Every structure is written in C-alpha cells, then in structure tokens.
Amino acid sequence: MDIDDAPSRRNDILDQLVREDLDPLSVTELEARITVLEGEIARVRRKHEYAVNHRASADALFRS
Template identity: 75%
Template sequence: MELDDAPPRPNDALVELVRQDLDRFSVAELEARVVALEGEIARTRRKIEHAVNHRASADALFRR
C-alpha cells in the first residue's frame, strides 16, 4: 500500500478545513459554513458528554 492510499486520519479533514482560503467564499457560503461547523461542534460536545457519562457509569458499577 502506498502512502497516498492510506486511510485519512481523523484530524486530516480538520487540518484541511483550517487551511482553506476563506477569501473565495461568498458571505452566504461563509454563513452556511458557520452553521455547519456549529452543528459539528454540538455533535462533538454531545459525544464528549456521552463518553464522560458512560465512563462515570462504568466506574460506579465496578466500585460496588
């Protein structure tokens, strides 16, 4: 397998997103991007909350 064939790492998309030149986007496109990113932030925060709660539940179960 060549290096270019390797599956992308989770942060590769984030790095690419941060590097994008925003000058080429219209105001409407930038606003849509903000909405999409806010949605992704909310989804990520829900995942973190779930993971923390799951871990706390597991810890409580095994401390008995």
C-alpha cells in the same frame, strides 16, 4: 509502503478544513459554513457528554 498507500488519519479532513482559504467565500457561504460547523460542534459536544457519563457510570460500577 508508499505514502499514498498509508491509511489516512482521522483528522486529515479537519486539518484540511482549518487550512482552507476562506477569502474566496462570499458572506452567504461563510454564514452557511458557520451554521454547519456550529451543528457539528453541538453533535460532538453531545457525544462527548455521553462518553463522559458512560465512563463515570462504568467507573462507579467497578468501584462498588
């Protein structure tokens, strides 16, 4: 299998994001990026909280 044929990893996009050169971005573009990333952080935190609560509920169910 060629490296180009390998399935991409889920975090490839995150790896690209954190390595992206921010120098060419304007203040407005940086502010927009911050807004979008803060929204994504909030979404991930909600999903994480749901997953933790769901896991706790399942654990409690099987302990009974």
